[in-house]
Amino acid sequence: MVTIEELHDLTADTVVDARGTSCPGPILAAKKAIGSVSLNGIMEVQATDSGTLKDLPAWSKKMGHEYLGYFEDAGYLRLFIKKAK
Numbered sequence: 001m002v003t004i005e006e007l008h009d010l011t012a013d014t015v016v017d018a019r020g021t022s023c024p025g026p027i028l029a030a031k032k033a034i035g036s037v038s039l040n041g042i043m044e045v046q047a048t049d050s051g052t053l054k055d056l057p058a059w060s061k062k063m064g065h066e067y068l069g070y071f072e073d074a075g076y077l078r079l080f081i082k083k084a085k
Contacts, residue, residue: 002068007080010068012044013037019048019076026052027059030081034065037083042068045079052077 002010016033018026026047037043045056053070060067060081068080 013041016045023051
């Protein structure tokens with residue numbers, strides 16, 4: 001995982017706004033969007049559901065992508081994944 005400072009400096013290739021949806025909404029949105037991300041590209045998932053903190057890393061690992069970490073920003077979560085395959 002990368003540091004919080006590094007996450008703040010990341011520019012995502014794709015941003016998925018899943019704020020206001022509950023499980024499995026953020027994961028379904030991520031699944032749909034990952035196809036548009038190029039290899040080694042960064043996808044940011046914005047979510048308000050705290051369950052996403054465990055669901056997204058687990059999904060990333062299962063799919064072979066690299067979960068980079070998250071931080072909170074103005075009442076929502078910003079989670080980052082690097083597409084690995």
